Structures are given as C-alpha cells and as structure tokens.
Amino acid sequence: MASNTRHDGRQDHEFRTLNISYDGLARVDGSARFGFGDTSALASISGPIEVRLVAEQASQATFEVLLRPLSNVPATEAKALGATIRSALAPSLILTKNPRTLVQLVVQSLSSKGDGTQREALTAAMINASTLALLNAGSVPMRGVVCAIPVGRCTAGDRETRLFVDPGETEISEIQGGGCFAFVFGDKLGWGDGDVECVWTNWKSTSGTFDENELSRARELALKAARAVYAEIKRGVKTMGAVPFKFNEKRVKEDVKKGLEAELKTEEGSNDEKMEIS
Amino acid sequence: MRPPSPSIPEKEFLFASLKQSLRLDGRSALELRTPTFTYGPELGWVECSLGKTRVLAHVDGKMVKPPPERPFEGMITIHSEISPMASSDYEIGRPSDEEVTITRMLDKVLKRSDAVDKESLCIQAGQRVWHIRLTLHFLSDAGNMLDCACLAGIVALKHFRRPDIEVIGDEVIVHAPTERAPVPLAIQHTPFCLTFAFFPDSETSPILDPNQLEQRLSAGLLSIALNAQRELCVLQKLGGVPLVNDEVLRLVDVAVTKAQELNILVDTSLREDWAQRKVEVR
Numbered sequence: 001m002a003s004n005t006r007h008d009g010r011q012d013h014e015f016r017t018l019n020i021s022y023d024g025l026a027r028v029d030g031s032a033r034f035g036f037g038d039t040s041a042l043a044s045i046s047g048p049i050e051v052r053l054v055a056e057q058a059s060q061a062t063f064e065v066l067l068r069p070l071s072n073v074p075a076t077e078a079k080a081l082g083a084t085i086r087s088a089l090a091p092s093l094i095l096t097k098n099p100r101t102l103v104q105l106v107v108q109s110l111s112s113k114g115d116g117t118q119r120e121a122l123t124a125a126m127i128n129a130s131t132l133a134l135l136n137a138g139s140v141p142m143r144g145v146v147c148a149i150p151v152g153r154c155t156a157g158d159r160e161t162r163l164f165v166d167p168g169e170t171e172i173s174e175i176q177g178g179g180c181f182a183f184v185f186g187d188k189l190g191w192g193d194g195d196v197e198c199v200w201t202n203w204k205s206t207s208g209t210f211d212e213n214e215l216s217r218a219r220e221l222a223l224k225a226a227r228a229v230y231a232e233i234k235r236g237v238k239t240m241g242a243v244p245f246k247f248n249e250k251r252v253k254e255d256v257k258k259g260l261e262a263e264l265k266t267e268e269g270s271n272d273e274k275m276e277i278s
Numbered sequence: 279m280r281p282p283s284p285s286i287p288e289k290e291f292l293f294a295s296l297k298q299s300l301r302l303d304g305r306s307a308l309e310l311r312t313p314t315f316t317y318g319p320e321l322g323w324v325e326c327s328l329g330k331t332r333v334l335a336h337v338d339g340k341m342v343k344p345p346p347e348r349p350f351e352g353m354i355t356i357h358s359e360i361s362p363m364a365s366s367d368y369e370i371g372r373p374s375d376e377e378v379t380i381t382r383m384l385d386k387v388l389k390r391s392d393a394v395d396k397e398s399l400c401i402q403a404g405q406r407v408w409h410i411r412l413t414l415h416f417l418s419d420a421g422n423m424l425d426c427a428c429l430a431g432i433v434a435l436k437h438f439r440r441p442d443i444e445v446i447g448d449e450v451i452v453h454a455p456t457e458r459a460p461v462p463l464a465i466q467h468t469p470f471c472l473t474f475a476f477f478p479d480s481e482t483s484p485i486l487d488p489n490q491l492e493q494r495l496s497a498g499l500l501s502i503a504l505n506a507q508r509e510l511c512v513l514q515k516l517g518g519v520p521l522v523n524d525e526v527l528r529l530v531d532v533a534v535t536k537a538q539e540l541n542i543l544v545d546t547s548l549r550e551d552w553a554q555r556k557v558e559v560r
Contacts, residue, residue, distance in 0.1 A: 023417075023418075025330075025332070025363065025417055025418040026330040026331070026365075026418045026419065026420040026490075027364065027365035027366070027367075027418065027419055027420070027490075028362075028363065028365070028366070028418075031363075038319045042363075042417070044363045044417075046362065046366040049366055066361060066362065066370060068361055068363075068415060070323075070336050070413065070415075071336050071338045071357075071411055071413045072357060072411065072413060073357050073359055104362055104366060106361050106362050106363040108334070108361070108363060108415055108417070110318070110334075112320060112323075112336070112338065
C-alpha cells in the first residue's frame, strides 16, 4: 500500500458506507441499527424503568448494558465488551436525574465477524448504535453524543506507521494492531478540544513497537472521521427514521475534508499530501 | 419482573370485540399476520417478522467429535434465550414460563421432528461430525413469538449452506466457499408452528396468531406444528380450556391450509434471495 489509496479505493480517512436505521421495536423505548458496511449492530434502550432491589442506587439510575453475540449465548467476552461499552457511554449520560431507576441497554451484534477480523469495527458500530438508540428514546438526559470509529495501523519497513480509518475485509490480513476510539461530542460545551473529548480507546500494536506520537496521530485521524459520523447522526436525528437514511458518499467526503481543512489551518498546513481527495 | 396486567377497560373492550368477530388489528379470526423475511449478507442469517414481532435467526456450523453413543449423527443445538430487547419483562438468567415453553417447543419442532437429517452431517464415523448451531434472538415481542421463532429457525436452516468437504482416507479437506459452492443442509421436511388462542367465554371463536394483548388475555393456547404434507409434528395445549375433539380436528385442518400457504411463501422468498446472491457467489 504505497499510495494513499486503499484496496477498495478509499482514502486513509474514509470509512465504509454507513447504515443507520431506526427499527421501532415494539416494547422498548428506543432502538436503532448502525453499520459500517456489513458490520452492524442493533441496540435498544428501556428506561428509566423499575429497578431490581439489589441493583437500586439511591443517588443515581443504574445503567445496565447487556451484550448479545450473534451466535451462541453471551459468555465472558460478551460481558467484557458490554462493560467496555458501558464505560464509553456512561460519561455522556446524566444518571443522577433519575435515581432509583434502571436504564437498560441491550446491544445485539448482527455480524458474525465480530469475534474475529471485524472486532474493532463491530465495537464501534455497537457504541454508535447505542448512541442512536439513546437519541431515539430521548428518555435519558444526555450531556453529549458518543461516536466511535475504528482505526487500523500497518508498518512498512522503516517508514512512518501508516494509519487508516475503518479497515475493510480486504485489509484485515495486512493490519498490525489498531483500535477503536470513542469521542463524546457536545456542541458548545467546551471540553478538552473545544466541544469534543476522547472517552475511550483500546489502541494496541501487534508489530512490537509502539509510541506516544503514533497514538496521538491515530487519535487525530479518528477524531476527523468521528466528526463526519457525528454530522451524519445529527442530520438523521431531525427526521429520526421518518425519512430512510441514505448514505451520501460525496457529502460525507466533504465533511471529512472540512475536518481536515480546519485542522490544517490551525497547524499551518504542513502535510499537503492528505489534501488529495479525488 | 412480572409484566403489569392489561387494564379492565382494555380487557372488556377486547372481549366485546372478539365476540363480534372483530380483532384490534383488523384481521379476521383465522388470519395470520403475513410474515416477512430479511436476509443478511451471509448465509443462514434471517430476520423474520410477524407484524411487530421480530425474531432473528442465525445458523453456523463447525466440526466436532461426536459423542460415543451416537457416532454416526451430527449435532444440532438451539439457543433461544429471550433478552430484554424483546421487552423489559424478560430477564436474563431467570427464564419465564413463556421462555421455557418456547425453548421446549423449538426443540420439539425443529430438532426432534427430524427436520434436518442428522446422519447427513456425519463426516467420519465416530471421529468428526458437523455441529449445527441455531441461535434465535427475540428482537421484539408483539405476541406469538413462538410461531415467529419456529418460522425464523426453519428458514435460517434452509438458507444456511455449509462449506463443501472431501474425505480422502483419514484426511478431511474443507473447501473454501470461493473454491467450491457451499452445500445446503439436508432438510427432510419443513415444519411450521401455528398458535391458536382461546378465550374464557366459550362463545368466542378461537383466533390464529394472537397479538400481545390477545395472548395475555387468552385463557388457553393451542400450538400445532405440522408440515405442508399434513404430517403433524407437535400438538401442544396450554391452559385449562375444555375443547371438543371436533374443534381440535377443525383447527388442525385450518393449520394445514396455513402451513401450505407458508410453505409456498417461504420457498418463493428463499428462491428470490438465492437468485440475487448468485451474482456474488459466481
């Protein structure tokens, strides 16, 4: 992968087609589906509802996340991932408004590749689906909106490690580690980077070396892509499934480009290569 | 958590309308909500919806060593835990009566009725067999999850294709889907489950495919599992409603016609999906 273009013709900062839909499941308060290409997840939210006495908390609502893998019954891995998703979403929720209640999130994996090659993408899809379900329900007060994005890395000789967003099926054999980044967006709330804060990541390397610079580069790249995902979510929320979601590749490309341009202005344009967008 | 009972006005309204042969969703007494199927990117991934009731079925297969008492037979496992996604009434790890019934019925309808030929799943006697795992996810409960689950399960089994294998001496070669076309499971017959609900008032005629409210207020349920060839697999009656023989026979006849309709619907839907897929598989 010498040039900036990838196997499937995408640029480093482009993700696969997004699929967003609101399922309107009958007996939950909110539900939504989110997918990067074929890697998708379905989430449903119920709450605030009555809580079991054991789990009741006097000062805040209990936030429960149940994760269901596509095949077999949920085991340790699903529980671990459920805890991860819980920790990524919890900062965006204001649970103290509804003490002694339960907010129940059920995340259903819809992709069987989740336990292998597409793990990071599925984790990101699950977080995004949960966010959409929370927005769809509208019953839990929120501070911001959490968006997640998978990033892959690969090293080529002594050159700088190459980072790219949302590794696809064809790239999986080449990647050496990577991870998923989750950001919480809150317009005009003034967090770390203005209106956005990184709430969770599981960045890892399988090629032996790892440095702080690389992590911060990955975070920058992820943030740009996450902004585009956030923009898509924000657009969709206005109609909330009344108008079926359609992935507009051109629009998303422009969104990502806007993010890049803003970045370049502040950094006084050093890497012009990244600007080449077909 | 025990779900709250429907209110008295709801109950009275439903009973009064049923007495006039009217149903809340405008169906006639013996009308099924038309099932719709959505197929996923991979084979054996089917989402079946019956009105607002939705069940997702997923089939996968792997090779295992068979138990010594049945060396010539493959294995089939069905997972059907109801998650709170269906409704917050269901709790993980504490199966409700309904969940137990559904699990038992699925086992009888899909496994013990020999819908899938287990001997064809044998690769090497006593050494290696296919283990087919069917996982059912109850996404939304709007009544009659059992019928929806049975339908999703059987369609997923029919939709699934396992990789082709070759046995040379003691070696087993598994061919990737790109090399050789995957093979479907040997399905011997297609059972369908149909549920009728009875009401406390004996003058009210039984209804097919009850929705959630009708199911909650019913005095008894009769589930008939059978195939389009009129072969009865399971007949289960829940609740203490007394029934005359003739009534049961009449309902079996109704179920036969419905099963034949469903059979055509399922076959058409699978054929359409397969026609679309051929382009990708090559």
